[in-house]
Amino acid sequence: MKIKPQIDFSVVDEIIGRYENPSESLISLLQDIQEEYGYLPTEVMVRISEQAGIPLSRLMGVATFYSQFKLNAPGKYKVLVCMGTACHVNNGERVADAVAKTLGVKEGETTADGLFSWEEVACLGCCSLSPVMMINGQVYGKLDGKKVEQVINDIRKAELERAGQ
Amino acid sequence: MRFMIGCGSCGIAAGAEEVAKSVRERLSAEHSVTVDLVGCNGMCFAEPLMQVKDDEGNDYYYGRLTGEKAVKIVDAFLNGEIPEENKIEGDELKFLKGQTRIALRHCGIIDPESIDSYIEAGGYTAFDKILKMTPDEVIEQIKISGLRGRGGAGFPTWFKWEAARKENTEEKYIVCNADEGDPGAFMDRSVLEGDPHSVLEGMMVAGYAIGAKCGIIYVRAEYPLAVKRLTIAINQLREKGLLGKNIKGSDFEFDFKIMKGAGAFVCGEETALLASLGGDRGMPTPKPPFPAQKGFRKQPTNINNVETFANVPWIIENGGEAFAAMGTEDSKGTKVFALAGKVKYGGLVEVPMGMTIRQIVFDICGGIKNGKKIKGVQIGGPSGGCLPEELLDTPIDYKSIGATGAIMGSGGLVVMDEDTCMVDMARFFMDFTSKESCGKCVPCRVGTTRMLEILNRIVKGEGREGDMELLQSLGSSIRDSALCGLGNSAPNPVLTTMRYFKDEYTAHIEEKCCPSFKCASLIKYEINPEKCTGCTLCGRKCPTKAITGSVKNPHVIDKDKCIACGECAASCRFGAIFKVSGEAVRYE
Numbered sequence: 194m195k196i197k198p199q200i201d202f203s204v205v206d207e208i209i210g211r212y213e214n215p216s217e218s219l220i221s222l223l224q225d226i227q228e229e230y231g232y233l234p235t236e237v238m239v240r241i242s243e244q245a246g247i248p249l250s251r252l253m254g255v256a257t258f259y260s261q262f263k264l265n266a267p268g269k270y271k272v273l274v275c276m277g278t279a280c281h282v283n284n285g286e287r288v289a290d291a292v293a294k295t296l297g298v299k300e301g302e303t304t305a306d307g308l309f310s311w312e313e314v315a316c317l318g319c320c321s322l323s324p325v326m327m328i329n330g331q332v333y334g335k336l337d338g339k340k341v342e343q344v345i346n347d348i349r350k351a352e353l354e355r356a357g358q
Numbered sequence: 359m360r361f362m363i364g365c366g367s368c369g370i371a372a373g374a375e376e377v378a379k380s381v382r383e384r385l386s387a388e389h390s391v392t393v394d395l396v397g398c399n400g401m402c403f404a405e406p407l408m409q410v411k412d413d414e415g416n417d418y419y420y421g422r423l424t425g426e427k428a429v430k431i432v433d434a435f436l437n438g439e440i441p442e443e444n445k446i447e448g449d450e451l452k453f454l455k456g457q458t459r460i461a462l463r464h465c466g467i468i469d470p471e472s473i474d475s476y477i478e479a480g481g482y483t484a485f486d487k488i489l490k491m492t493p494d495e496v497i498e499q500i501k502i503s504g505l506r507g508r509g510g511a512g513f514p515t516w517f518k519w520e521a522a523r524k525e526n527t528e529e530k531y532i533v534c535n536a537d538e539g540d541p542g543a544f545m546d547r548s549v550l551e552g553d554p555h556s557v558l559e560g561m562m563v564a565g566y567a568i569g570a571k572c573g574i575i576y577v578r579a580e581y582p583l584a585v586k587r588l589t590i591a592i593n594q595l596r597e598k599g600l601l602g603k604n605i606k607g608s609d610f611e612f613d614f615k616i617m618k619g620a621g622a623f624v625c626g627e628e629t630a631l632l633a634s635l636g637g638d639r640g641m642p643t644p645k646p647p648f649p650a651q652k653g654f655r656k657q658p659t660n661i662n663n664v665e666t667f668a669n670v671p672w673i674i675e676n677g678g679e680a681f682a683a684m685g686t687e688d689s690k691g692t693k694v695f696a697l698a699g700k701v702k703y704g705g706l707v708e709v710p711m712g713m714t715i716r717q718i719v720f721d722i723c724g725g726i727k728n729g730k731k732i733k734g735v736q737i738g739g740p741s742g743g744c745l746p747e748e749l750l751d752t753p754i755d756y757k758s759i760g761a762t763g764a765i766m767g768s769g770g771l772v773v774m775d776e777d778t779c780m781v782d783m784a785r786f787f788m789d790f791t792s793k794e795s796c797g798k799c800v801p802c803r804v805g806t807t808r809m810l811e812i813l814n815r816i817v818k819g820e821g822r823e824g825d826m827e828l829l830q831s832l833g834s835s836i837r838d839s840a841l842c843g844l845g846n847s848a849p850n851p852v853l854t855t856m857r858y859f860k861d862e863y864t865a866h867i868e869e870k871c872c873p874s875f876k877c878a879s880l881i882k883y884e885i886n887p888e889k890c891t892g893c894t895l896c897g898r899k900c901p902t903k904a905i906t907g908s909v910k911n912p913h914v915i916d917k918d919k920c921i922a923c924g925e926c927a928a929s930c931r932f933g934a935i936f937k938v939s940g941e942a943v944r945y946e
Contacts, residue, residue: 217655219637220620224579251638258639258796259620261579277541278736278772279698281786287923294901315623315790316541317580319368320698321402321705330582332371338925 204229205240215245219255223262232263260314268303268310270348272296273327277316284337285324289313291341292326308352309345359391359435363428364407364466366398366551367583368544372405373424380425381408384432391436394475397552399466400706401453404446409466410435419446419454449724453703456722458684460692461508461545461668462708465552470587473594476555482600484674485559488566489608493523496567500670502678504690509535509626509663510741510767511843512689512756518660521650522568525658530570532561533654533661535631536577536584539623540739541790543770545694546664548706550577550584553668554591560667562612563674568660571611576631579618588616623740623794627842628661630796641796642842663768665694685711689755699736699772702727709754716750719773730775733874734858738767740787740794741847743854744780763854765847779876780859781866785813787851791844802845805836809852817877821867826856871940878922881939887912889934896926896935 208225212218222241227233233256242249256262274289293299296309303310319325322334326341333344363369363378381393401407404421408428411417418440420431427444434441459465469475476482488496501516522530534557538546549557561573577585592614595601603611617635624630625640628649634640635654653659669691673681682690689711695718697704702724709718715735719725726732734746743764745752752758759766774783792806809832812825833849840846856863865871872880885896885905890912897905897913904920907913915926927935927946936945 217637220634221617224618224620254639255637259622261621276790278739278770278786279542279704281541282699282772282774282778290923314580315539315621315794316543319371320542320544320696321368321405322371323698325371332367334371 200230200234200236202240205237206244209241209244215241216247219247219252220259223252223256227262232266235264266303266307268308269352270309270328272309272311272345273314273317274311275315275317275319275323275325275327276313277320277323279320280316280324283323287338288324288326288336288341291336291338292345294338295342295345308349359413360411361391361393361432362396362409362411362467363393364398364401364405364409365395366548367581368402369398369405369407370583374406376425377406377408377423377428380429381432384429389436394469395471396467397465397470398548398706399454399552400457400462400548400708401446401450401703402705403453403703404450407446407466419451420444421446421450450703453705453707453722453724457708458692458710459708460672460681461549461556461665461694462552462706463672464556465548465706468553470552470554471590473555473591473598476553480675481555481671482559484671485562485600486606487674488563489606489610493567493569496563496674497523499674499678500567503673503681504678504685505666505669505673505681506689506756507663508665508669508693508768510738510765512766515662515666518650518662519564519567521648522570522658522660525651527658529655529657530568531654531657531659532565532568532570532573533631533635533649533659534561534573534575534577534664534667535626535628535661536575536581536664537619537626537631538578538581538664538768539626539794540741540768540770542698542736542772543696543739543768545696545706545769547578547581547584549664549668549694550581551587554584554587555595556668556671557664558588558591558595558614560662560670561614563670564660564662564667565612566610568658570660571613573612573614574635574654575614575616576619576625576635577616579620585616585618592616622796623790624796624842624844627844630842630844631661632659639796641798642844644841665769686753686755688757693754693766693769695754695769695771697723697771697773700727700730700732700775700778701725701773711755712753714751714753715745715771718754718771719750723773726773726775730777733774733776733778734780736772736774736783736851737770738765738850739770740791741765741844741850742767742770743850744774744783744858745854746858749858763857764850777874777876779817779872779874780855780862781813781872782817782874782876784852784855785810785817788813788848791848795845795848799839799841799845801836802840802842802848805832805840806845806848808832809836809849813852816863816866817872818879819866819870819877821863821870823867825867826860826863829856865940869940871942873939873942875937875939875942875944877939881922881937882917883915883920883922883924883926883935884938885913885915886934886936889932891932891934893931895929895931899925899929901925 325334505515506512622640629642630640649659694708788810795802797803892910904916
């Protein structure tokens with residue numbers, strides 16, 4: 194079993210301290226937390242509740258309402274597959290199928306090596322390049338099954354090489 | 359001479375940064391030229407783009423560039439030549455020339471990261487002008503202009519401003535709704551990335567008119583470049599002393615805040631947006647009270663969309679009459695549309711109200727890709743509807759579009775050709791709205807789910823008699839009883855497709871056939887033994903090993919194993935693989 198790294202609560206407290214009114218700024222606060230940890234760890238949510246006096250139920254309510262918030266650790270590379278109208282019309286579902294096949298995990302899951310996670314998202318706004326996917330902020334357009342496989346395998350290869358060094 | 363390189367997030371994705379880098383490296387200080395990184399001019403179909411303005415003021419447009427190609431163009435211009443390669447002209451240039459640009463007036467022309475570039479283009483003169491006007495005079499100009507909200511519902515802007523102005527409280531807010539979530543619409547992103555100051559100036563004018571001191575921009579977190587450029591723009595305003603107390607020696611006080619949304623389509627609805635601004639789940643509340651009475655922090659709040667605000671400085675500068683001179687009786691000015699789908703030249707198009715959909719698709723955007731036939735357009739996103747070819751002569755105005763059962767919406771216009779299945783399209787939008795339903799009211803939460811289940815059944819070939827009547831009745835109930843605009847309009851894509859493409863529903867339900875060959879469960883692939891050369895390529899491509907056959911002998915597809923993914927047909931070089939749905943047959 195992997196031992197979870199100890200979370201440094203001073204970082205959490207510092208983030209809470211950025212906001213005059215943490216309750217009203219809850220979404221921005223949780224965005225900062227997610228920026229720091231990549232997701233919203235349960236221990237951190239409990240800490241926020243205690244420190245800012247916000248019921249844990251409300252924190253979880255907000256965290257589960259918005260699609261941006263993740264309650265599980267994502268992969269190092271976050272693959273977002275666009276499900277917008279233009280991508281749909283241009284066979285976007287095949288991109289999703291290819292991502293699932295290449296990674297071997299279902300939507301919302303992370304690969305065993307912790308490298309990749311993937312999810313379907315609403316329109317990324319690059320309709321003229323459809324179908325598209327985004328990996329850590331970089332957009333890949335005019336995709337087909339082969340291109341998807343190539344992009345992901347290139348990243349995987351680069352990571353393996355880095356690990357081998 | 360000036361070189362302008364389009365660096366919106368779509369341009370960057372297409373490689374604009376490499377183009378910019380190469381052009382900059384090529385030029386040194388001795389060349390008396392400027393290179394500006396500008397926003398997107400909307401010609402998404404030809405990205406990466408570069409516009410060249412020569413010393414006589416002539417404009418030349420180049421597209422589909424790489425760093426190398428761009429350097430060649432720069433070299434030619436430095437030699438006094440006008441290169442032909444990669445030049446955008448003819449029909450492609452008509453895309454730009456056929457437009458009337460107000461909201462997009464600076465997009466692709468000014469440097470969005472420079473306030474001086476905006477001021478040089480006439481920016482902040484509207485703000486100077488209003489400081490000499492009374493708030494009522496400002497609202498009067500907006501009233502004369504006839505400007506209506508560009509976010510979807512089309513509510514008169516002046517009416518909202520006046521309602522907020524009449525409230526007698528110290529604390530008021532201006533909110534810019536930049537939570538552009540309609541799949542297929544990207545005009546707000548383009549304006550924020552290409553001309554953030556025009557939105558900020560519009561908000562300052564609104565703040566002055568209603569008596570608000572704080573402007574909040576609620577922007578999608580998925581638009582990082584828009585957030586970055588807005589942040590830069592606000593900091594520049596502050597450096598210039600145009601924010602804070604006693605701006606330009608007047609009594610007016612104003613400042614901005616940016617709030618990033620966290621991914622919920624329903625937050626585009628104004629009461630849900632307000633809940634989200636307050637740190638809660640973005641769930642709508644019944645109106646009244648309207649935001650103009652009780653909005654953010656329970657104070658009077660005026661919420662307008664990005665494109666609405668971007669029009670405001672132009673209206674103040676040129677007068678309300680100039681804006682009202684464009685458009686139709688009921689809809690004034692211009693509207694930006696995001697053209698996508700099967701259209702030849704996709705991108706952003708701003709046209710005067712009253713132009714027909716056909717003119718936009720064919721005269722400006724070059725018609726349909728790959729010589730196919732148009733089937734219809736989807737206008738207004740998940741809240742809008744699908745209109746058939748016969749209705750393409752409908753003029754773009756709130757009333758005419760509304761009469762078709764669709765809505766103007768925020769301006770997404772997805773063009774569909776004969777390969778698009780309308781039942782699948784309706785299913786796609788229902789899937790979207792049911793996922794995005796906030797769950798607060800029963801009609802939307804349960805109703806959209808039930809409608810989706812029926813549609814899922816139909817596209818799988820399990821449709822039953824009476825399904826269409828059931829969809830109709832569910833759709834009408836949801837439309838009449840859901841709590842917010844998202845719910846009320848959620849059945850629109852289904853209701854309009856049933857109204858205009860009834861045959862397709864009947865084919866799916868009764869004949870178990872998808873006339874567009876799109877619904878995977880209703881099509882099968884077969885191999886024509888006379889055309890098949892036995893090259894074995896399709897068999898290797900097939901993910902389910904459904905194709906068998908020996909080398910140089912015709913192959914066969916096992917229908918039970920085939921998942922109709924289409925990989926085989928896409929790989930076949932001899933056109934031997936065809937689709938069958940019901941009685942119909944089609945070769946790729």
